[in-house]
Amino acid sequence: MSDDGNLTAKQRLKIPPVPxxxxxxxxxxxxxxxxxxxYTPDQAVAEAERCLMCKKPVCIQGCPVEVDIPHFIRxxxxxRFHEAALVVKQTNVLPAVCGRVCPQExxxxxxxxxxxxxxxxxxxxxxxxxxxxxxxxxxxxxPDIEVPDxxxxxxxxxxxxxxxxxxxxxxxxARMGHDVTVFEALHRPGGVLVYGIPEFRLPKAIVDRxxxxxxxxxxxxxxxxxxxxxxxxxxxxxxxxxxVFVGTGxxxxxxxxxxxxxxxxxxxxxxxxxxxxxxxxxxxxxASDTPIIRGHNVVTFGGGNVAMDAARTALRLGAxxxxxxxxxxxxxxxxxxxxxxxxxxxGVVLRMxxxxxxxxxxxxxxxxxxxxxxxxxxxxxxxxxxxxxxxxGSEFVIPADVVVVAIGNGxxxxxxxxxxxxxxxxxxxxxxxxxxxxxxxxGVWAGGDIVLGAATVILAMGEGRKAARSIDEYLRTxxxxxxxxxxxxxxxx
Amino acid sequence: MAAILTNDNxxxxxxxxxxxxxxxxxxxxxxxxxxxxxxPGGERIPLTIADADPERGTITLIYQVxxxxxxxxxxxxxxxEIADVAGPLGQPTHVERFGRVACVGGGIxxxxxxxxxxxxxxxxxxxxxxxxxxxxxxLILEPEMRAVVDRVVVVTDDGSYGAKGFVTDALRGLIDSxxxxxxxxxxxxTIMMKMVSLLTKEAGVRTLVSLNTIMVDGTGMCxxxxxxxxxxxxxxxxDGPEFDGHQVDFDEMMKRLRTYRRQEAxxxxxxxxxxxxxxxxxxxxxxx
Ligand SMILES: Cc1cc2nc3c(=O)[nH]c(=O)nc-3n(C[C@H](O)[C@H](O)[C@H](O)COP(=O)(O)OP(=O)(O)OC[C@H]3O[C@@H](n4cnc5c(N)ncnc54)[C@H](O)[C@@H]3O)c2cc1C
Ligand SMILES: Cc1cc2nc3c(=O)[nH]c(=O)nc-3n(C[C@H](O)[C@H](O)[C@H](O)COP(=O)(O)OP(=O)(O)OC[C@H]3O[C@@H](n4cnc5c(N)ncnc54)[C@H](O)[C@@H]3O)c2cc1C
Ligand code: SF4
Ligand code: SF4
Ligand code: FES
Numbered sequence: 001m002s003d004d005g006n007l008t009a010k011q012r013l014k015i016p017p018v019p020x021x022x023x024x025x026x027x028x029x030x031x032x033x034x035x036x037x038x039y040t041p042d043q044a045v046a047e048a049e050r051c052l053m054c055k056k057p058v059c060i061q062g063c064p065v066e067v068d069i070p071h072f073i074r075x076x077x078x079x080r081f082h083e084a085a086l087v088v089k090q091t092n093v094l095p096a097v098c099g100r101v102c103p104q105e106x107x108x109x110x111x112x113x114x115x116x117x118x119x120x121x122x123x124x125x126x127x128x129x130x131x132x133x134x135x136x137x138x139x140x141x142x143p144d145i146e147v148p149d150x151x152x153x154x155x156x157x158x159x160x161x162x163x164x165x166x167x168x169x170x171x172x173x174a175r176m177g178h179d180v181t182v183f184e185a186l187h188r189p190g191g192v193l194v195y196g197i198p199e200f201r202l203p204k205a206i207v208d209r210x211x212x213x214x215x216x217x218x219x220x221x222x223x224x225x226x227x228x229x230x231x232x233x234x235x236x237x238x239x240x241x242x243x244v245f246v247g248t249g250x251x252x253x254x255x256x257x258x259x260x261x262x263x264x265x266x267x268x269x270x271x272x273x274x275x276x277x278x279x280x281x282x283x284x285x286x287a288s289d290t291p292i293i294r295g296h297n298v299v300t301f302g303g304g305n306v307a308m309d310a311a312r313t314a315l316r317l318g319a320x321x322x323x324x325x326x327x328x329x330x331x332x333x334x335x336x337x338x339x340x341x342x343x344x345x346x347g348v349v350l351r352m353x354x355x356x357x358x359x360x361x362x363x364x365x366x367x368x369x370x371x372x373x374x375x376x377x378x379x380x381x382x383x384x385x386x387x388x389x390x391x392x393g394s395e396f397v398i399p400a401d402v403v404v405v406a407i408g409n410g411x412x413x414x415x416x417x418x419x420x421x422x423x424x425x426x427x428x429x430x431x432x433x434x435x436x437x438x439x440x441x442x443g444v445w446a447g448g449d450i451v452l453g454a455a456t457v458i459l460a461m462g463e464g465r466k467a468a469r470s471i472d473e474y475l476r477t478x479x480x481x482x483x484x485x486x487x488x489x490x491x492x493x
Numbered sequence: 494m495a496a497i498l499t500n501d502n503x504x505x506x507x508x509x510x511x512x513x514x515x516x517x518x519x520x521x522x523x524x525x526x527x528x529x530x531x532x533p534g535g536e537r538i539p540l541t542i543a544d545a546d547p548e549r550g551t552i553t554l555i556y557q558v559x560x561x562x563x564x565x566x567x568x569x570x571x572x573x574e575i576a577d578v579a580g581p582l583g584q585p586t587h588v589e590r591f592g593r594v595a596c597v598g599g600g601i602x603x604x605x606x607x608x609x610x611x612x613x614x615x616x617x618x619x620x621x622x623x624x625x626x627x628x629x630x631x632l633i634l635e636p637e638m639r640a641v642v643d644r645v646v647v648v649t650d651d652g653s654y655g656a657k658g659f660v661t662d663a664l665r666g667l668i669d670s671x672x673x674x675x676x677x678x679x680x681x682x683t684i685m686m687k688m689v690s691l692l693t694k695e696a697g698v699r700t701l702v703s704l705n706t707i708m709v710d711g712t713g714m715c716x717x718x719x720x721x722x723x724x725x726x727x728x729x730x731x732d733g734p735e736f737d738g739h740q741v742d743f744d745e746m747m748k749r750l751r752t753y754r755r756q757e758a759x760x761x762x763x764x765x766x767x768x769x770x771x772x773x774x775x776x777x778x779x780x781x
Contacts (some may be wrong), residue, residue, distance in 0.1 A: 185712045187530055187537070187577040195714075224528075224579035226712055230520045251714040255726065262719060262726070262745055264752045271715035279709065280534065284756065285763060289536040289561050290709075291756035365748035414712065414731070 009052050013117055018047040020129050025345040029315045032199045032282055035342055036100075036129075041079065044133040048076040051125045054113050059127060062111035064462045065091045069108060069127055076130055085138035088131055093168050094461060096139060096206045099132025101197060102458050103336050121337070139206075145213045150177040155475045158183060158241040160227045160415060163191020164457045165247035165448025167214060168464030169471075174217040176472045181241075182219060185226040185414075188278060191249055192449075193457070195278040196270070198309050200316065201339070204277075228418040233444060243443050243471045246422075246430065247464060250449035252410035256301060260359030261405065265293050265367035269302070269310045269406035276313050295402025297321045299370050301356055302406035303333040308340065310404040311348045322348045323398065327355040327375050327388040353377070355388065357395075359403055369399045409454050422446075429453055437467030442480050445471055495578040497571050498551060502776045504633050506558040507601060508567050509543075514578045515550030517542065523612035524586030524605075524703065524735055527552070528711040529562075530577040531569065536562045539708045539730070541605035542581060552578075555604035555633065558777045561760045567777035568768065582711045583734050586612060586678075586701070594618040595667055595674035596642065597660050597689055599625045599681025603634050605703055606680045611641045613678070619643050621674070623663045625681070629654035661688050668696045676701070679738060683747050690738030700738035704729045706746060707753070720746050 021037045022028070028035050039047065051073045059069045068087055075084035088095045102108075109115060109124035155178050159166045162184040174180045188194050190207040215221065227233065227248075236244055253268035255261050267275075272292070275281040279290035298314035300307050303326035314322040324343070326333060329352050333340060344350065351372075358371040374394035377386035411428045423431045423440040430439055430446040437445040447463030449455055474480060498511040517527060526541045544553035558567050569575070586609050594613045598606035603624055614620045620642040626632040627650045639645050646663045647655030656663065660681070667674060677700040679689040686702040693700040706718040706729045713731035720727055723740035727733065765772060772778050 185579065186710060187579065224577050225516070226579065226582065229582055230516050230580065251712070253714070253716040255716065257726075262721060262749065264749060268716040271709060271717045274709055274715050279536070283534075285561075285760040288534050289565075289760060291753040291760070293752070364751075365745070412713070 007049065012050055012052055013114065015046075015050045017050065017123055017126055018043050018129075020126070025342075025347070028200065029312075029346045032316050034203050035200050038136055039129060039133040041081070041137070044076055044081075044130060045079060047126050047130055048073045050114060051077075052113055058111045058113060059108045059125070062108040064107065064456075064458050065465070067091050067108070067131070072134065073125070073127075073130060076134060081134055081137045082142055085134040085142075088134060092131075092458070092461070093171050093465075094164060094210055094457070095131050096135035097164070097193060097202060097210070098458050098461075099128050099130075099135055100202050101336075102128055103456060104128040105337050107458070139209060143209075145216060147216055147218075148175055150175065152179070153177045153475065154179060155243075156181070156241045157471060157475075158236045158244045159247065160233075160244060161185075161191060161247040161249055161448075161450075162189035162211075162221065163247055163249050163448060163460060164193060165249075165450075165460040165464040166191070166245065167210065168461040169245045169247065169445075169447070169468045170219045170464075171214055171217060172465055172468035173471060174214065174219045176468070178472070178475065180219045182214075182221045183225045183227050184221065184223045186278065187223050189221050189223060191247075192251075195274045196306070196309070198273065198277055198313055200312065201309065226414060228414040233415065233419045233422075233441070237443060243445065243474060245437070245464070245467050245471065246415050246439070246444060246446040246450060247448040247460070248412040248415055248450045250409040250454040251412045253405070254408045254410055255405055256356065256407060258356060258358055260361055260367070263359055263361040263367045263403075264365045265295065265401055266359060266403045266405065269300070269306045269404050270409065272310050272404045273306075273313060276317065282317065292317065293402050294318050295400070297323070297398075297400050298402045298404065299323045299325060299356075299398060299400040300404040300406055301325050302408070303328065303335060304406065304408075305335045305339060306409075307404075307406035308335045308343050308348075310406050312343055312346060314402065314404070315346055315348065319402075323400075324348060324350050325354050325356055325370070325372065326350065326352055328385065329353055329377065332385050351398075353388065355390070359400075360397065367400055367403055369397045370403060371395060371397050409449075411450050411453070415450075419444075427453065435466070436470035437463060438470060438480075443474075494574045494576065497569055497573050497575060499571050500567070500569055502567075503555070504631050506777055507631070507633055508556055508558070508777070510554045510556070510566065510569075511551050512554065512575055512578060513550055514552050514580075515547075517578065517580050518545040518550050518552050519547045521545050521552065521581040522585035523588060523608040525581035525583045526605075526711075526734065527554070527578050527580030528582060528708065529554070529566070529575060531562060531565050532576045535565065535576065537577070537579075537709060537711070538562050539582075539705070539711060541608075541703075543604045543607055555601070557601040558772075560757045561764045564761065564764055564768070564772060564777060567775050568771055579711065582730060584732070586735055588612045588616045590617045592618065592675040593621070593672065595621045595623060595664060595677045597623045597625075597664055597677060597679040597681070599660055599685040600627070600631065601633070602681030602685070602703075603632075603638070606678065607634055607637060607641075609678055609680075610638060614641050614643075621646065621667060621672075623648070623660050623667070624655075625649070625660035625663070625685070626654075627651065659688070660685060661692050664689060665692060668693075668698065674698055677738075678703075683743055683750065686738060686741075687743035687747075690741065690743070694739045701735050702738040702741060703734045704736060704741065704746065705734070707750060720749075
């Protein structure tokens, strides 16, 4: 098979990246199907040829879960796709998800040697695309996961929240033989993967399949239970659970606190996306009973993935114009590069260095427009990004009949509020030991967005995995060594 | 999945449904609600837990048919299953010994008021229930209320039963009688709660109202249920549903409740046309 000797590094560097085929922009903006269509095996092999198989594979350090990237890419080159998938799955339990939504340009692909040689992020080895390819190939050709023949320990673990953090922890613990139950407040498991990230970026069928696999591993998934409401963490211990992992996410929408935010037609991104995705309002009133306002001119505030998702959802709901208002410049936008590009191709208008100061409405309370100010970039602020400063007298109004506020989410307060023994920081995030995920409450771990603040799928998964390891150790040894979080917590009354 | 035990028509377009939900039955407290999704493709709607039997593991929901989802529910037979019942959600009512408590309920609002009246009585209060309906047929839960509170005053808009007038008239009578309540709990149409709050503000009587905003998740995740209370934005599903009536911006809330009026009418009409006969048979046709 192809050996590294076949091509020199120089020759490999000359191979242009293999673009992933996509639905054309004018077609896809009228449907909710996935935008990138995936590589064919030949395309994947061709892309895999671009990897230099570095002696020091820096890409691995760029990946939060340290996928053995050159190893799996080499297997792709050799067309050993199933084996490639197994290599990825050793460290990444949701590769079909991560291959699609990881911010690769800030992680594995950013540090890739090929990127460095070209000094161009767009020319990196397309690690994410390859990961997606092997995951999809494997789902198609090996749909049934192997259920490991582990000895059941009979120890019960409760997982609160079914986002990527909770699902990962559940899977790992089940594979270690523990008896795992996942509690989810909504009627469908998956967290942001099902209620937030739209179908056109992450088909829900992929998430459902991963959840089915967990069930096959013996994980019990109980929906419609909000822990902190019907039962507290203390109740769970009384019921015989010996350890609890809290992965309740960052689901608290933040508003801008400007006049007009309660007008009709103003949504938090969470509500807008939940109606469209989880509740399938795209298909109202036929297959879905949940309505959504289909605006003609939709304006979204924010510059992250959430804002891109909302603005692109608006187009699919029939908006004539979909505008993003962001107070810094495009360079500072936290959204993934691919998604910014996709949004632009579909016709989303990016208004940079502009900020909303008021939402305007008519006498019935419906949104009619947004009053904005132009901004300039001043000195860097605490985050290291240059601070936007308003330009005096630059006010103007843009018309809008739907406004989506996508400026961030805070931590979900339900669990910490009802279990005061769990220490939180000043923003309300649960404080957990970064090495183990242990909180200040004995037997309770936490991870994902509830600890990190709104972060990423892969980081949430990494946290779930880390906590699973620590939980397993605790169940085997019974030792709850004091963690830094516990030491810093106020003494229990 | 929650099995339906009974689903009875108790007044024109009003139903009482008993469903199996042991965990909710065990942990619910007065003032809390569940989110119900009848089936695939269905909407998530909030309904107060009107009663519960922890031994049998059942909860009682009393709902009025006002749109598609409640109409779908009205056609479900005992033995069928509700796809999702999530709860209990919301903050329980703050119950203590206040002294004299007036529980004011209008229309379907009497259903959520019932468990609160029960709890207020159990806490040692002297409880008067003021129950209002458009007309006699629409008055619900009167005997149940009579069984738990100290006295019941009934008013109907058309005078077909009890005194003719609005609940505010009866409440004013109560306040002026010298038997001034120490606390008023008012649940009913938003406009009724607004009027009661205006009256009690003037009279200086503390007032709790239970807000029925539009909801999606019911867990504080979407902000769709937001209202302005005392100048602050609150989420009804997690901060409420009960608030100080003197602080609530009812006008804003009433506007927000109209957000989906057009879509709701469209979806309900389509359903009605298809199921007119069965809805009529079930006495589930709302608004004439
Ligand atoms: C619109 C959007 C787009 C995004 N795009 C990307 C992207 O492209 N790439 C990327 O890497 N990241 C993206 N993210 C971020 C990423 O989705 C999150 O970082 C990740 O999902 C966090 O996982 P989690 O498991 O911590 O929590 P979540 O995914 O938030 O899941 C938490 C779950 O817990 C449930 N829950 C909460 N409270 C309770 C309770 N008391 N009892 C029971 N259940 C409870 C919630 O209902 C939810 O299902 C995006 C986020 C959003 C909102
Ligand atoms: C905390 C809470 C507790 C509630 N308890 C009860 C109860 O015990 N019994 C009961 O009959 N109803 C209750 N409601 C109201 C109930 O949720 C709505 O009547 C229901 O959502 C209507 O759904 P639909 O699809 O049948 O009608 P839709 O077509 O959705 O609506 C029809 C009409 O109802 C109004 N409406 C829509 N959604 C709501 C809403 N969430 N609240 C109030 N009005 C709404 C609309 O403005 C419209 O005029 C409660 C609401 C809340 C927030
Ligand atoms: S998991 Fe994400 S960061 Fe890691 S290799 Fe895959 S795409 Fe890159
Ligand atoms: S750094 Fe880039 S070129 Fe080197 S092994 Fe990793 S993916 Fe291949
Ligand atoms: S219903 Fe979504 S936050 Fe209250």
